[in-house]
Amino acid sequence: xxxxxxxxxxxxxxxxxxxxxxxxxxxxxxxxxxxxxxxxxxxxxxxxxxxxxxxxxxxxxxxxxxxxxxxxxxxxxxxxxxxxxxxxxxxxxxxxxxxxxxxxxxxxxxxxxxxxxxxxxxxxxxxxxxxxxxxxxxxxxxxxxxxxxxxxxxxxxxxxxxxxxxxxxxxxxxxxxxxxxxxxxxxxxxxxxxxxxxxxxxxxxxxxxxxxxxxxxxxxxxxxxxxxxxxxxxxxxxxxxxxxxxxxxxxxxxxxxxxxxxxxxxxxxxxxx
Amino acid sequence: xxxxxxxxxxxxxxxxxxxxxxxxxxxxxxxxxxxxxxxxxxxxxxxxxxxxxxxxxxxxxxxxxxxxxxxxxxxxxxxxxxxxxxxxxxxxxxxxxxxxxxxxxxxxxxxxxxxxxxxxxxxxxxxxxxxxxxxxxxxxxxxxxxxxxxxxxxxxxxxxxxxxxxxxxxxxxxxxxxxxxxxxxxxxxxxxxxxxxxxxxxxxxxxxxxxxxxxxxxxxxxxxxxxxxxxxxxxx
Numbered sequence: 430x431x432x433x434x435x436x437x438x439x440x441x442x443x444x445x446x447x448x449x450x451x452x453x454x455x456x457x458x459x460x461x462x463x464x465x466x467x468x469x470x471x472x473x474x475x476x477x478x479x480x481x482x483x484x485x486x487x488x489x490x491x492x493x494x495x496x497x498x499x500x501x502x503x504x505x506x507x508x509x510x511x512x513x514x515x516x517x518x519x520x521x522x523x524x525x526x527x528x529x530x531x532x533x534x535x536x537x538x539x540x541x542x543x544x545x546x547x548x549x550x551x552x553x554x555x556x557x558x559x560x561x562x563x564x565x566x567x568x569x570x571x572x573x574x575x576x577x578x579x580x581x582x583x584x585x586x587x588x589x590x591x592x593x594x595x596x597x598x599x600x601x602x603x604x605x606x607x608x609x610x611x612x613x614x615x616x617x618x619x620x621x622x623x624x625x626x627x628x629x630x631x632x633x634x635x636x637x638x639x640x641x642x643x644x645x646x647x648x649x650x651x652x653x654x655x656x657x658x659x660x661x662x663x664x665x666x667x668x669x670x671x672x673x674x675x676x677x678x679x680x681x682x683x684x685x686x687x688x689x690x691x692x693x694x695x696x697x698x699x700x701x702x
Numbered sequence: 703x704x705x706x707x708x709x710x711x712x713x714x715x716x717x718x719x720x721x722x723x724x725x726x727x728x729x730x731x732x733x734x735x736x737x738x739x740x741x742x743x744x745x746x747x748x749x750x751x752x753x754x755x756x757x758x759x760x761x762x763x764x765x766x767x768x769x770x771x772x773x774x775x776x777x778x779x780x781x782x783x784x785x786x787x788x789x790x791x792x793x794x795x796x797x798x799x800x801x802x803x804x805x806x807x808x809x810x811x812x813x814x815x816x817x818x819x820x821x822x823x824x825x826x827x828x829x830x831x832x833x834x835x836x837x838x839x840x841x842x843x844x845x846x847x848x849x850x851x852x853x854x855x856x857x858x859x860x861x862x863x864x865x866x867x868x869x870x871x872x873x874x875x876x877x878x879x880x881x882x883x884x885x886x887x888x889x890x891x892x893x894x895x896x897x898x899x900x901x902x903x904x905x906x907x908x909x910x911x912x913x914x915x916x917x918x919x920x921x922x923x924x925x926x927x928x929x930x931x932x933x934x935x936x937x938x
Contacts, residue, residue: 473930572937573936573937573938587934587935588930588934589928589929589930589931589934598860598863598864598896599863599864599866599867601864601896602863602864602865602867602868602889602892602896603867603868603871605891605892605895605896606868606888606891606892608928609928610928610929610930611929623871627867627868627871630867630870631866631867631870
C-alpha cells in the first residue's frame with residue numbers, strides 16, 4: 430500500500446498539518462514565497478512574436494530582486510514569460526525546456542510551440558493549480574508565430590496579444606488601445622515597451638526595467654535585456670571616507686614617543702592533546 | 703464595541719438593517735480636468751449581479767450650475783445621495799442670499815456623510831466623483847470609507863486598473879475639449895472590452911464656466927474583426 434502511495438506522483442501533502450501546527454502553536458514563521466509581482470506580455474506581429482516583461486521580484490511587500498529575468502528559454506526560438514511563484518516558473522520552464530531539447534534530438538525536427546504548450550499544461554494540470562505558474566508562452570516554428578497563455582490550473586488560450594501577472598490589466602489596456610493587424614517589428618517592440626511600462630508605473634507589484642525578446646521567423650532571436658532602464662539610482666554614496674588633512678580645524682596637536690619595546694620569542698608548543 | 707455586539711445579534715434576529723453588500727451596481731466612472739474645465743464619462747448600466755438589469759440609467763448627476771457628481775457602486779445609495787443634494791440646493795434656493803455651493807463644498811459635505819455612515823458600520827456603498835468649475839476646474843473623489851482626494855485624473859472601479867494607465871499616459875494640463883473627449887472615449891472602449899459589467903452606451907458630461915452639460919446616451923465603435931481573433935489558428 431505504501432509503495433503504491435509513493436508512485437502516484439503529484440505533491441505529498443503529509444507535512445501540511447505539521448506546518449499549520451508549528452505556525453499556530455509554536456509561532457514558527459513559514460517562509461514567504463518569492464513571487465514575481467509582475468507584468469508580462471506577448472504579441473504576434475507580421476514576422477513573428479515579441480515578448481516583454483518587467484524585472485521586479487517580491488517577497489510580500491519587499492522587492493527582493495530589482496532586476497530579475499522573467500523571460501525564460503524553452504528552445505532557441507521558443508521563450509516563455511513567467512508570473513506567479515518564482516521557483517515554480519523557473520523550474521517548470523527549465524524542465525519543459527530540457528524535455529524539448531531531448532525531443533529535438535530524438536526527432537531531428539525544429540521544436541514547435543504547441544509541443545511546449547502541451548507539456549506545460551499537462552504538468553500544471555497534474556498539480557491541480559498548486560504549481561503557481563502563470564505563463565505567456567511565445568515562439569516561432571514551422572507553423573508561424575504563436576502566443577499562448579498558460580494558467581496555473583492547466584488551461585491555455587491562443588491569442589494575438591496576451592498579458593499576465595498583477596500588472597496585466599494595465600498592460601492589456603495599452604494593447605487594446607494600440608493593437609492592429611500586421612504590426613511591423615518596430616511598432617510591436619514599441620507597443621510591448623509601452624505595455625510593460627504601464628505595469629511598471631501603475632502596478633505596485635511590478636517595477637524595474639523593461640526586458641524584451643524578439644522572435645522573428647527568419648532571423649536570429651534578439652534578446653533585448655534591459656531594453657529600457659527607467660529606475661536607475663540617481664545618487665550614489667561618495668565612496669571612500671577619506672578626508673584631506675585640514676578638513677576639520679586642529680585645536681591642539683600633541684606628540685609622544687613610546688619607549689621601544691622588545692619582543693621575546695618563547696619556545697613553547699601549542700597544546701594539541 | 704456596541705456596534706460589533708449589535709452586528710452579531712442582528713444576524714440572528716431578522717431582516718437586514720445595514721448595507722453589507724451592494725445589490726444593484728454601476729461600474730466605472732472616469733473624469734479628467736482639461737483646458738476649459740472638467741469632463742466626466744460613465745456607461746449607462748446598472749447591473750444586478752451578473753445580469754445587465756437596467757441598461758439606460760444616468761450615473762452622472764447635475765447638482766447645480768457649477769457642479770456635478772458621478773457614482774459607481776450601489777445605485778440606490780446614489781439615488782439617496784442625489785435626494786439629499788437636491789434638498790441642499792432647494793434650501794439654498796429658499797434662503798436666496800446669492801451664495802451657491804461650489805464643488806469643493808459638495809466634496810467636503812459628501813466626505814462627511816460617507817465617513818459618518820462608515821463609523822456606524824452602515825456605509826453608502828459608492829465611489830463618488832465630484833467635479834465643478836469655479837475659477838478653474840475642480841475634481842475629487844470620495845469612497846465608501848470616507849477617503850477623499852483631489853486629482854486631475856479620477857477613475858473608479860475597474861477603471862482604476864484599466865483606464866488609469868491610459869489616462870495618465872495621455873493627460874496634459876492643456877487638453878482641448880476634443881482631445882479630452884477622445885482620451886475618455888478610448889478608455890471607456892477598453893473598459894467595454896475588458897470589464898464584464900460594462901456596456902457600450904455612455905453619457906459624457908462637462909462642467910465649464912458656461913455651466914454643466916450632460917450628453918444624451920451614445921455608443922462608440924468597437925473592433926471585433928482582427929485577423930487573429932477571427933481565426934486564432936491562422937498560420938502566416
